[in-house]
Amino acid sequence: DAGVIQSPRHEVTEMGQEVTLRCKPISGHDYLFWYRQTMMRGLELLIYFNNNVPIDDSGMPEDRFSAKMPNASFSTLKIQPSEPRDSAVYFCASTLHGSSYNEQFFGPGTRLTVL
Amino acid sequence: KNQVEQSPQSLIILEGKNCTLQCNYTVSPFSNLRWYKQDTGRGPVSLTIMTFSENTKSNGRYTATLDADTKQSSLHITASQLSDSASYICVVPGTYKYIFGTGTRLKVLA
Numbered sequence: 310d311a312g313v314i315q316s317p318r319h320e321v322t323e324m325g326q327e328v329t330l331r332c333k334p335i336s337g338h339d340y341l342f343w344y345r346q347t348m349m350r351g352l353e354l355l356i357y358f359n360n361n362v363p364i365d366d367s368g369m370p371e372d373r374f375s376a377k378m379p380n381a382s383f384s385t386l387k388i389q390p391s392e393p394r395d396s397a398v399y400f401c402a403s404t405l406h407g408s409s410y411n412e413q414f415f416g417p418g419t420r421l422t423v424l
Numbered sequence: 425k426n427q428v429e430q431s432p433q434s435l436i437i438l439e440g441k442n443c444t445l446q447c448n449y450t451v452s453p454f455s456n457l458r459w460y461k462q463d464t465g466r467g468p469v470s471l472t473i474m475t476f477s478e479n480t481k482s483n484g485r486y487t488a489t490l491d492a493d494t495k496q497s498s499l500h501i502t503a504s505q506l507s508d509s510a511s512y513i514c515v516v517p518g519t520y521k522y523i524f525g526t527g528t529r530l531k532v533l534a
Contacts, residue, residue: 313467351526352468352513365520400467409455409517410475415467 313416315401321422327389330419333382334403342413343376343386344400352400358384359407391423426451426518430525438533441504445528447497447514457497459488460513462527468513471499504532 314333322328334341342357356366361378369376373392378384388395398420402413431446449457456475460468472483474490474497481488485508487500501508509532514525 352524354521357521368521402467409522410473412458412470412473413522415469417465417467 313401313403313414315399315416315419317419318417319420319422321424322391323424324392325390326423327387328391328395328421328423330386330399330401330421332384332386332401332416334384334401335414336382338403338405338414339381340404340407341378341384342402342404343384344402344415346398346400346418355386388421391421393423396421396423426516426523428514428516428523428525430512430514430528432528433526434529434531436531436533437504439504439506442500442502443504443530445499445501445512445530447499447525449495449497449514449516449523451516451518451523453519454492454495455517457490458515459486459497459499460515462511462513464510471512501530504530506532506534508532 316331339360343355344352345355346352355368356376357364358378374388376386398418400415400418402415404411404413428449437443456473458473459471461471462468471486472481472488474488476492485502490497511527511529513527516523
């Protein structure tokens with residue numbers, strides 16, 4: 310199994326530009342999570358999906374952030390327009406059945422820098 | 425308020441030495457606690473999970489303990505190696521979402 314795949318691994322953009330982060334979960338996993346990690350705040354849950362349906366987006370910081378999961382093997386996190394304070398590492402994770410006893414498998418992350 | 429606090433924030437030790445990382449939580453109801461290891465530039469990887477009824481669990485040189493009464497967990501690393509240099513994150517599931525600690529950054533020096 311290739312694990313959770315994220316792209317791009319690094320993204321540098323200028324303030325005001327649109328940024329799209331991509332994630333392919335582990336095949337068969339029905340839960341997908343988007344996290345943001347900063348030194349100050351650690352890992353923060355942004356949104357999660359169950360069977361492609363958004364369940365909880367209360368962690369999405371602003372309307373500038375949006376996420377979609379058009380099918381079981383693909384999800385995107387979009388920031389439009391981007392701001393310097395959005396600079397962080399964004400992780401996608403997936404798990405099976407959503408039981409808290411099941412491990413979340415994380416992707417390698419996308420390091421976003423907004424200039 | 426559901427919280428997970430870890431200490432110390434950072435730690436530097438010499439190769440071959442032991443160390444212990446702490447995790448205190450106030451999440452209720454409690455079902456389990458998981459320790460993740462995050463290498464630089466990578467996503468977190470699970471080391472072990474502690475359920476309510478477990479007190480101690482080992483995974484190679486890593487030993488986790490759980491005291492559900494005092495709501496504390498520890499991760500003990502024995503005979504540290506350079507490859508143990510990483511961040512260690514404690515996670516407790518809340519009612520609606522996972523509660524993450526901010527992690528302990530461990531640096532092992534040769």
